[in-house]
Amino acid sequence: MGLVSATAYAATPPAASNPANNGQALEIAPPVIYLTASPGQTIKTQIYLRNISSGNLIVTGQANDFTASGEDGTPKLVLDNNAAPGPYSIKNWISPPAKLLIIPREIKTMTINMTIPADASPGGHYGVIRFTATPPELQGTGVSLSASLGALILLTVNGDIKDQLSVKEFSVNNGGSAKSFFESGPLNFVERFENTGNEHEQPTGQVAITDMFGKKIASVNVNVPPKSILPASIRKFDEPLDKSVIGNKRLFGRYHAKMNVTYSTEKKVLTASIAFWVIPYRLIAIVIAVLIVGFIGLRYLLRYYNRRVIARSQKGRRK
Numbered sequence: 001m002g003l004v005s006a007t008a009y010a011a012t013p014p015a016a017s018n019p020a021n022n023g024q025a026l027e028i029a030p031p032v033i034y035l036t037a038s039p040g041q042t043i044k045t046q047i048y049l050r051n052i053s054s055g056n057l058i059v060t061g062q063a064n065d066f067t068a069s070g071e072d073g074t075p076k077l078v079l080d081n082n083a084a085p086g087p088y089s090i091k092n093w094i095s096p097p098a099k100l101l102i103i104p105r106e107i108k109t110m111t112i113n114m115t116i117p118a119d120a121s122p123g124g125h126y127g128v129i130r131f132t133a134t135p136p137e138l139q140g141t142g143v144s145l146s147a148s149l150g151a152l153i154l155l156t157v158n159g160d161i162k163d164q165l166s167v168k169e170f171s172v173n174n175g176g177s178a179k180s181f182f183e184s185g186p187l188n189f190v191e192r193f194e195n196t197g198n199e200h201e202q203p204t205g206q207v208a209i210t211d212m213f214g215k216k217i218a219s220v221n222v223n224v225p226p227k228s229i230l231p232a233s234i235r236k237f238d239e240p241l242d243k244s245v246i247g248n249k250r251l252f253g254r255y256h257a258k259m260n261v262t263y264s265t266e267k268k269v270l271t272a273s274i275a276f277w278v279i280p281y282r283l284i285a286i287v288i289a290v291l292i293v294g295f296i297g298l299r300y301l302l303r304y305y306n307r308r309v310i311a312r313s314q315k316g317r318r319k
Helices: 281-318
Strands: 026-029 032-037 042-051 057-069 074-078 100-102 107-115 123-134 149-157 165-174 187-195 204-210 216-222 233-241 253-263 268-278
Touching (some): 042 057, 165 253, 165 268, 187 253, 216 253
Parallel strands (some): 032 149
Antiparallel strands (some): 026 042, 057 074, 057 100, 204 253
């Protein structure tokens, strides 16, 4: 069934210290749910929960909004129930899930009902169904034993969908410093995409790297497996150019990298290019210094040898 252990959200309070800490022992599938609906439509989806603890659990669920925390795509829960819903919120569209009693090792299905308002704006909307679990003997005590885990829901409302991504950055760096001249590898490609449309997007493609002679030396995948970029947000992706990609090859000279990705059902294309150099200048400087010292030393030895030969020749003549 593909259940996975989900991690607690950063915005969720940590679990209380208690011997009955099996309140955290849940697995959930799927961790991300993609849905499509029309305004005014009621839809259902299912979430599977498994109790991996040694005791019974009462599982409750609730809907929350979330936002992207930074540019790495980490979801950040909005736990303030008094906060006004954002333009992409689905929190108020989801009916409160029913409580479930799950015995050890049992898998149960929780059905989630969602009613799309008739005036819902087209495009992407999102939220999270968050679950907490408590042993039955602690129900009603006010003691919370579990950090929450949840399933992200990314919903597309049919209508005037505007797919619009742009490339904010395409660069290469070594140790986090983006530049075009490097002494050695490994290197790291960085792409930052801005979503100015109204739908969550999953750009995927490759960066192709060619050398100064136009020969392709490697390619790296961008956003594989696919992750979503939410509307009105920027998301960063990065890929290494190291031994896992080029093997034991040593980078030397000028290189050209071209990014080509597609997104949306219309297969829109984004491209960007950069050129960079890899020159081991310190090693070259050492080699040159050694050659210079060797050349000077050789000249000295030759002069010394010539003086010895001349001295011996003159001494022989005097005899």
